[in-house]
Amino acid sequence: MSESVVQSGRPARSGSDWRLQAGQWATPVLIAVLVCLPFAVTGSWTYTLGVCFANSIGVLAVSVLVRYGGEVSIGHSFFAAVGAYSVAILEHRLGVSLLVGLPVALALGVVSGICFAWPSRRLSGIYLAVSTMALALALPEIINNADEWTGGFEGLYVSRPVVSGVGMSLQRYYAALVVLVAVTYALARLRHSRQGLKLLLARSHPAAADAFGTRRVWARVSVMGISAGIAALSGATLAFASSTVSPSGFTLWSAIFLLVGSVVSFYGLTLPRALIGGAFLTLVPQLLSASGAWIPVLYGLALLAVILCGHYLPKIGGMMHRRARGVS
Amino acid sequence: MNADAATLQGRGISLSFGGIKVLKGLDVEFRPGEITGLIGPNGAGKTSLFNCLTGAYRPQGGTITYAGEPLGGLSPAARAGKGIVRSFQTVALCPDLSVLENVMIGLSRKFHAGWLDAFLPLPRGRRERNAMREAALAALADLGLADAAALMPGQLPPGMQRLVEIVRAIVGRPSVLLLDEPAAGLNNAETRDLTRALRNLATPDLVMVVVEHDMDLVMSICDRIYVLNFGEFVACGTPAAVRNDPEVVRIYLGSDDD
Numbered sequence: 001m002s003e004s005v006v007q008s009g010r011p012a013r014s015g016s017d018w019r020l021q022a023g024q025w026a027t028p029v030l031i032a033v034l035v036c037l038p039f040a041v042t043g044s045w046t047y048t049l050g051v052c053f054a055n056s057i058g059v060l061a062v063s064v065l066v067r068y069g070g071e072v073s074i075g076h077s078f079f080a081a082v083g084a085y086s087v088a089i090l091e092h093r094l095g096v097s098l099l100v101g102l103p104v105a106l107a108l109g110v111v112s113g114i115c116f117a118w119p120s121r122r123l124s125g126i127y128l129a130v131s132t133m134a135l136a137l138a139l140p141e142i143i144n145n146a147d148e149w150t151g152g153f154e155g156l157y158v159s160r161p162v163v164s165g166v167g168m169s170l171q172r173y174y175a176a177l178v179v180l181v182a183v184t185y186a187l188a189r190l191r192h193s194r195q196g197l198k199l200l201l202a203r204s205h206p207a208a209a210d211a212f213g214t215r216r217v218w219a220r221v222s223v224m225g226i227s228a229g230i231a232a233l234s235g236a237t238l239a240f241a242s243s244t245v246s247p248s249g250f251t252l253w254s255a256i257f258l259l260v261g262s263v264v265s266f267y268g269l270t271l272p273r274a275l276i277g278g279a280f281l282t283l284v285p286q287l288l289s290a291s292g293a294w295i296p297v298l299y300g301l302a303l304l305a306v307i308l309c310g311h312y313l314p315k316i317g318g319m320m321h322r323r324a325r326g327v328s
Numbered sequence: 329m330n331a332d333a334a335t336l337q338g339r340g341i342s343l344s345f346g347g348i349k350v351l352k353g354l355d356v357e358f359r360p361g362e363i364t365g366l367i368g369p370n371g372a373g374k375t376s377l378f379n380c381l382t383g384a385y386r387p388q389g390g391t392i393t394y395a396g397e398p399l400g401g402l403s404p405a406a407r408a409g410k411g412i413v414r415s416f417q418t419v420a421l422c423p424d425l426s427v428l429e430n431v432m433i434g435l436s437r438k439f440h441a442g443w444l445d446a447f448l449p450l451p452r453g454r455r456e457r458n459a460m461r462e463a464a465l466a467a468l469a470d471l472g473l474a475d476a477a478a479l480m481p482g483q484l485p486p487g488m489q490r491l492v493e494i495v496r497a498i499v500g501r502p503s504v505l506l507l508d509e510p511a512a513g514l515n516n517a518e519t520r521d522l523t524r525a526l527r528n529l530a531t532p533d534l535v536m537v538v539v540e541h542d543m544d545l546v547m548s549i550c551d552r553i554y555v556l557n558f559g560e561f562v563a564c565g566t567p568a569a570v571r572n573d574p575e576v577v578r579i580y581l582g583s584d585d586d
Contacts, residue, residue, distance in 0.1 A: 186447040186448070189446065189447055189448065189449065189453075190446050190447055192429075192457065193441070193445065193446035193447075193453065193457070194432075194436045194439055194441055194446065194456065194457070194460070195443065195446045196446060197422075197425060197429055197432055197433050197436065198433060198436055200422050200424050200425055201422045201425070201430075201433050203422075204422045204423060204424065205416075205420040205421075205422065207384065207404075207416070207420065208416060208420035208421075210384070210403075210404035210405050210408070211382060211404060211408055211413060211414050211416075212408055212413070212433055212434060212436065212437065212496075212500075213405045213408035213409050213436065213437040214405060214436075215403065215405040218405075
């Protein structure tokens with residue numbers, strides 16, 4: 001029995017060898033292209049791409065929650081705002097740059113994620129999603145009421161350079177790119193770590209995870225902490241990349257679009273997948289901006305197209321592969 | 329004293345759901361170095377007793393102690409931390425993890441790399457991961473599953489998935505091993521492999537309990553057998569004694585007198 005399985009497993013693995021190798025090279029090549037891109041495109045695209053990278057991190061935050069927690073959030077704009085305002089307020093009050101703001105944002109994001117996850121640890125599915133929505137709904141009011149710190153409706157500017165002597169537009173682009181690459185790298189490591197394995201088992205078989213010493217509450221709180229920390233990083237990066245923070249950037253709609261980006265990227269945690277999700281938040285609206293009133297319709301069509309392609313292309317590819325093998 | 333120290337004991341365990349009494353004041357003793365069988369018809373309460381031992385259910389009455397220490401207030405995860413490990417009747421492998429990674433989870437309580445090791449390329453995390461990988465591979469090889477290590481559970485037939493689950497349970501060298509129908513869904517060759525593996529596993533310190541319907545397996549590996557029916561023990565003893573017990577024969581084969 002074991003022989004037959006192993007033998008049927010082996011050709012499949014060698015057959016996908018080239019794909020595996022292509023996969024190994026895809027990410028470094030993509031990073032190299034992104035590093036060179038500012039020298040090939042105009043300034044406004046550099047700006048847009050920086051914002052796109054920041055949004056890609058936000059998409060990753062939602063995807064982590066789906067992948068490792070099996071939960072959906074429509075309130076991640078809250079955690080993004082925690083990160084964004086950490087950076088902005090630190091710059092205004094203490095005059096420190098993103099280098100200090102980013103770790104603070106991460107820490108506050110993780111703490112706020114845990115603070116939210118602990119009372120909601122017994123909620124799941126639609127109930128958890130709706131309770132995250134409460135966060136997103138409450139947020140603009142909180143920001144407006146704390147206007148002494150947050151600048152209220154008008155928001156705050158983020159303009160302190162990370163390194164002196166380099167143009168701000170390049171800094172905005174590269175800082176966002178570095179954070180995005182670092183987050184995808186850390187997530188790739190998490191997947192193979194002891195904690196990552198335990199979280200994945202806790203998602204698919206909570207009772208089995210219990211039997212191997214992984215408490216469900218620990219798993220839920222950890223996943224929300226990680227996810228919120230990444231969301232805070234995305235907010236912090238967004239604040240720096242777009243040079244401003246205001247309540248209008250962190251509404252229920254922004255949270256929903258983070259979820260849309262996550263769905264479009266099929267909850268992928270790799271750099272290319274995150275970029276697809278981020279592009280749907282940033283680049284697609286920009287590309288469609290000439291279409292005026294048709295924007296929502298075209299956006300919807302683009303969404304459908306990506307989801308249907310993502311769903312059917314692998315199946316069609318598999319069919320072609322089988323047919324090709326059958327002929328040879 | 330030493331033998332007594334590592335015994336898993338239950339005194340007067342009773343469990344009911346609503347008005348239905350599932351376990352009626354059971355006294356059990358699972359000794360280290362022995363393989364104890366737990367048999368009985370469907371619905372006799374075998375899995376319920378397992379769930380009480382692992383903490384998934386809280387029995388309404390009675391006490392459970394391991395090595396003289398009461399387990400009553402401990403969560404399933406805390407009991408797992410004491411080395412009390414179980415397998416499940418239905419296969420509970422994570423479909424997103426490879427066979428090797430699923431087995432590595434069974435080792436995780438022995439390792440202590442923290443969150444920083446999880447996210448950053450630190451030497452300690454890498455060392456632990458390699459150690460876990462090697463131990464898991466060795467355990468898979470023991471049951472003849474080394475070639476399946478890189479496959480996903482969904483690519484294996486059900487029998488092999490069950491073996492993988494048992495490897496995951498035994499890889500961390502538990503002090504108490506509770507196996508819930510380990511041979512369900514296995515073919516004859518796999519059952520033979522399993523029987524051999526379970527025999528090899530028995531050490532003087534290990535408490536092993538097997539719930540099983542495969543009588544050949546139970547009779548060949550168990551030192552002692554408890555027979556459970558309607559939440560009560562109807563017999564307990566060596567395989568030979570249990571096999572000849574008239575009450576057990578009646579339960580399993582039916583009787584003309586009924």
